Structures are given as structure tokens and as C-alpha cells.
Amino acid sequence: MVTVNHNYLKLPGSYLFSTIGKKVKAYQAEHTDARIISLGIGDVTQPLVPAIIDSLHKAVEEMAHAETFRGYAPDLGYDFLRNAIAKNDYQDRGCQICADEIFVSDGAKSDSGNIQEIFGLDNKVAVCDPVYPVYVDTNVMAGRTGFYNTQRENFDGVIYMPCREENGFLPELPEEVPDLIYLCFPNNPTGGAITKEGLQQWVDYANKNGCVIIYDAAYEAYISEENVPHTIYECEGARTCAIELRSFSKNAGFTGVRLGFTVIPKELVRDGVALHDLWARRHGTKFNGAPYIVQRAGEAVYSTEGKAQLKEQVGYYMRNAKTIRESLANAGFSVSGGVNAPYIWLKTPGKMTSWEFFDYLLEKANVVGTPGSGFGAQGEGYFRLTAFGTYENTLEAISRIEKEVSL
Numbered sequence: 311m312v313t314v315n316h317n318y319l320k321l322p323g324s325y326l327f328s329t330i331g332k333k334v335k336a337y338q339a340e341h342t343d344a345r346i347i348s349l350g351i352g353d354v355t356q357p358l359v360p361a362i363i364d365s366l367h368k369a370v371e372e373m374a375h376a377e378t379f380r381g382y383a384p385d386l387g388y389d390f391l392r393n394a395i396a397k398n399d400y401q402d403r404g405c406q407i408c409a410d411e412i413f414v415s416d417g418a419k420s421d422s423g424n425i426q427e428i429f430g431l432d433n434k435v436a437v438c439d440p441v442y443p444v445y446v447d448t449n450v451m452a453g454r455t456g457f458y459n460t461q462r463e464n465f466d467g468v469i470y471m472p473c474r475e476e477n478g479f480l481p482e483l484p485e486e487v488p489d490l491i492y493l494c495f496p497n498n499p500t501g502g503a504i505t506k507e508g509l510q511q512w513v514d515y516a517n518k519n520g521c522v523i524i525y526d527a528a529y530e531a532y533i534s535e536e537n538v539p540h541t542i543y544e545c546e547g548a549r550t551c552a553i554e555l556r557s558f559s560k561n562a563g564f565t566g567v568r569l570g571f572t573v574i575p576k577e578l579v580r581d582g583v584a585l586h587d588l589w590a591r592r593h594g595t596k597f598n599g600a601p602y603i604v605q606r607a608g609e610a611v612y613s614t615e616g617k618a619q620l621k622e623q624v625g626y627y628m629r630n631a632k633t634i635r636e637s638l639a640n641a642g643f644s645v646s647g648g649v650n651a652p653y654i655w656l657k658t659p660g661k662m663t664s665w666e667f668f669d670y671l672l673e674k675a676n677v678v679g680t681p682g683s684g685f686g687a688q689g690e691g692y693f694r695l696t697a698f699g700t701y702e703n704t705l706e707a708i709s710r711i712e713k714e715v716s717l
């Protein structure tokens with residue numbers, strides 16, 4: 311008799327963004343002339359920059375001729391891309407990461423979901439609350455957690471690290487020592503960033519206690535302040551305790567193109583085994599390489615023109631972030647984020663729950679955001695707006711909120 315993976319049945323309800331989608335669709339059906347603006351889902355809107363498009367065109371043309379055609383890519387990534395990543399993202403920042411410690415993939419969502427596979431099922435997981443849901447859900451699917459606790463609105467057997475206003479939206483070192491610690495900075499959903507000294511404390515804690523930090527740096531390109539680390543390998547000792555996940559989605563608009571990478575230093579050993587070798591084994595068995603043309607597009611991200619064009623693109627989104635943050639603060643909202651990340655985290659006015667504020671904002675201003683409670687119990691009473699819209703839509707959405715939402 312076939313049985314299913316019962317761990318999947320522990321997952322509650324529908325996925326956050328499908329619930330939002332249904333609510334918006336229902337509202338639009340009843341209000342056909344409403345022009346709804348979404349500052350909700352974390353998808354980019356600006357087209358790929360010319361340097362990347364040129365590189366894609368060239369690579370496509372190579373595929374048209376027998377002499378330059380490419381079949382299966384190397385499992386772990388083409389050298390031209392791994393070298394560009396190692397040099398630009400790490401060595402130029404003074405971090406000793408080599409090309410063969412970089413594993414190219416189709417994105418950070420897959421990597422952040424798959425990385426747990428190389429760890430035993432008895433590992434205890436710690437996550438921030440609120441959190442990017444992939445870290446928790448994939449550990450639930452694997453059977454590394456207990457059941458969903460409807461009262462606490464989270465899973466038994468997981469260490470949740472609250473990120474609230476009181477602690478500057480940053481997690482505190484957990485009293486109960488976990489095995490795996492997921493950290494994401496700059497953060498989705500709160501938009502918060504950690505200082506280099508702050509992150510060093512986590513690295514020291516992990517080395518002291520034998521933990522592994524899984525560090526998601528998908529928003530690294532949005533860092534604007536001096537003392538905020540671009541990679542965890544800026545911290546001393548990170549090579550013996552940290553895995554880093556990176557994506558081309560947010561810095562270069564690859565959400566539909568698909569490219570990312572994972573860094574595992576060779577010194578990172580647990581249970582007598584180099585995690586680098588386990589991940590190489592896993593990657594080689596289950597993944598057949600990111601597409602050649604996409605890896606060429608990724609290489610262009612590091613070209614002189616690519617860098618200049620992407621700096622401008624990130625600047626475009628960060629102008630939105632500044633507009634949202636400053637306008638809402640002036641209107642009396644309590645806001646954070648938006649300085650080193652394309653997310654603004656606002657406290658819902660009055661005593662509204664996150665979903666009440668969602669409905670209220672949709673109705674009054676025809677603006678869609680993301681309820682903070684969708685990212686975890688501690689996100690209740692908060693709301694996420696993204697800077698990924700067009701500038702025009704962002705201005706329009708903000709002016710509607712200023713006009714229609716009374717505090």
C-alpha cells in the first residue's frame with residue numbers, strides 16, 4: 311500500500327501569497343474599475359539591463375552552431391561564473407573564498423530548501439520570527455519538527471527567535487543551543503540589517519557551540535550603510551561554521567531567469583564530515599546544472615557595464631524604498647527597514663491585526679501589501695511593503711495611503 315509523506319500534512323493552510331491572490335481577485339471582481347496597486351509580493355519589475363541582455367543574445371547564438379553549442383553544464387557550475395563570483399563577491403572584499411567552494415544553482419529558494427538534506431533529522435533548527443517561510447516548511451517536510459501548534463501558531467520542536475521592535479527587529483542568541491541556525495540579512499520580511507559586530511557574535515556563538523549558520527544574503531546588493539557586512543565571510547571564523555546562500559534574483563532581476571549559488575568552505579566539518587563534499591554529492595546527483603545561457607547572463611552581472619547598470623537598477627528600487635519609508639513616517643506610521651533592503655516593515659495602526667490592515671488597505675486605498683503574520687506569529691501587528699514596484703505606482707500608492715488611511 312502506498313503511503314504519503316505524513317510530514318507534509320503538518321503544514322497548515324494555504325501558502326501566504328495564494329491567499330493574498332484570492333482576496334485581491336475577489337475584490338477586483340466586485341470592484342471592476344478599481345486600479346489595484348501591489349506593493350505586496352517580492353518580485354522585481356524592471357527589465358534585465360542591457361549588459362545582461364547582450365550576454366544572453368551572444369550565448370543563444372553560440373547554441374545555434376555545432377562548434378560553440380553546449381550540452382549539460384558542469385554540475386557545480388561553469389568555471390567562468392564560479393571564478394567571477396569568487397573574485398567579485400568574496401576576494402575583492404578580502405574574504406578567502408575559492409571558486410571551488412561555490413556551487414551554482416537555479417536560485418536561492420531551491421538551495422535554502424534543499425540544504426537541510428545534508429543534515430541529520432535529529433538536528434534542532436532555529437529561525438527568526440518573522441521568517442522567510444521556506445526555511446521552516448522544508449524542515450517540516452523532512453520531519454525535523456513536531457506538529458503545528460495552533461495556539462502558538464508555530465511548530466513544536468523549532469527554536470523561534472523573536473524579532474520585534476524591542477530588540478530592533480534582530481534575533482537574540484538563543485538560550486537553548488540549536489544545531490542549525492537560519493539567518494537572513496538584510497532581512498526579508500523586516501528589511502532589518504545586522505552590523506558586522508552583531509554578526510560576529512553569531513559566528514562566535516556557532517563556533518563555540520558547534521552550530522552551523524545557514525546565511526541567506528539574497529539582499530546583499532541593497533546594503534547602503536558602512537558597517538553592514540555584505541557576506542558572512544567578512545566575520546572572523548565564518549569559514550568553520552557558515553554556509554552562505556546567494557541569488558541573482560534581487561540584485562539583477564533574475565526572478566524569471568533563475569540563478570543562484572551556495573558557498574560552503576572546505577573547513578566546515580561536522581560529525582567528522584566536510585559539508586562541502588556532502589553538498590557536492592547531493593548537487594551532482596540531483597541537479598544537472600544551471601543553463602549555459604543563464605550562467606553567461608550571470609557572468610555579465612560582474613562586467614564593468616553590468617555592475618554600473620545594476621547599481622542604477624538597485625538605486626531605482628531604493629528610491630522607492632526611501633519614498634515609502636519617509637512618506638509613511640511623516641504621516642505618523644511607525645516604520646523600519648528600507649535602508650539596506652527593499653522592504654519596509656510597518657506597524658499596523660490602532661490595534662488592527664495584520665490581516666485586518668490588509669483588508670482595510672485594499673478597500674480604502676486599493677493597495678496590496680503583505681500581512682506580517684504570514685511570516686510568523688511575531689509578525690502579527692506588522693505589515694510589509696516592497697520597493698519593487700515602478701516609481702509611478704509607488705508614488706500613487708503612497709499618496710492614496712496618505713489620503714485615505716487615518717491614524
Ligand SMILES: *Cc1c(COP(=O)(O)O)cnc(C)c1O
Nearest residue numbers: 417418419442498528557559570
Ligand atoms: C527572494 C528571496 C530569495 C531568492 O530566491 P530565488 O530562488 O533565488 O529567486 C532567497 N531568500 C529570500 C529570503 C528571498 O526573499
